[in-house]
Amino acid sequence: MRIRRLDPDLPLPVRAHPGDAGIDLYAATDLVLAPGRRQLVGTGIAIGLPYGTVGLIHPRSGLAARAGLSIVNAPGTIDAGYRGEIKVCLINLDPEAPITITRGDRIAQLIVQRVELPDVVEVDELDDTERGAGGYGSSGGHAILTEG
Numbered sequence: 001m002r003i004r005r006l007d008p009d010l011p012l013p014v015r016a017h018p019g020d021a022g023i024d025l026y027a028a029t030d031l032v033l034a035p036g037r038r039q040l041v042g043t044g045i046a047i048g049l050p051y052g053t054v055g056l057i058h059p060r061s062g063l064a065a066r067a068g069l070s071i072v073n074a075p076g077t078i079d080a081g082y083r084g085e086i087k088v089c090l091i092n093l094d095p096e097a098p099i100t101i102t103r104g105d106r107i108a109q110l111i112v113q114r115v116e117l118p119d120v121v122e123v124d125e126l127d128d129t130e131r132g133a134g135g136y137g138s139s140g141g142h143a144i145l146t147e148g
């Protein structure tokens, strides 16, 4: 996978350990996210993914658990043909505390996966299956909602 640094003063994103699925991405700017607020943040990189793969931008679990930092459209989709800067739509899900992000912080992770690219073919009927049209909890086993 090819990576171009649009912001050469940031380190090259790498896997923290060999075998890690995610490549950590850096914030290119400082920002403060008030509770419930979101902001698009640059990562200072552009990538060239192989055709037949997709880049997925996932939150980092440590920041999620410690601060409530997440990504609005998690996982973000990076199309193989996209050559612009990868940006991350961060959101502060903590109800009370602001989150301060400093340029150079690792804010998200990029995971590259193979993806099927089937042609879209319109049909009048679909084949029968055991599930049929049952969904949205039709198989049971879901939690019971309680008031308050």
Ligand SMILES: O=c1ccn([C@H]2C[C@H](O)[C@@H](COP(=O)(O)OP(=O)(O)OP(=O)(O)O)O2)c(=O)[nH]1
Binding pocket: 057, 073, 075, 076, 077, 078, 079, 080, 082, 085, 086, 087, 088, 089
């Ligand atoms: O978290 C993300 C998600 C997307 N992108 C870039 C790469 C992706 O290839 C492009 C388009 O993303 P998507 O298809 O999810 O957005 P859209 O709203 O459908 O835009 P478009 O009309 O450009 O496809 O935006 C990012 O940089 N970060």
Ligand SMILES: [Mg+2]
Binding pocket: none
């Ligand atoms: Mg799109």
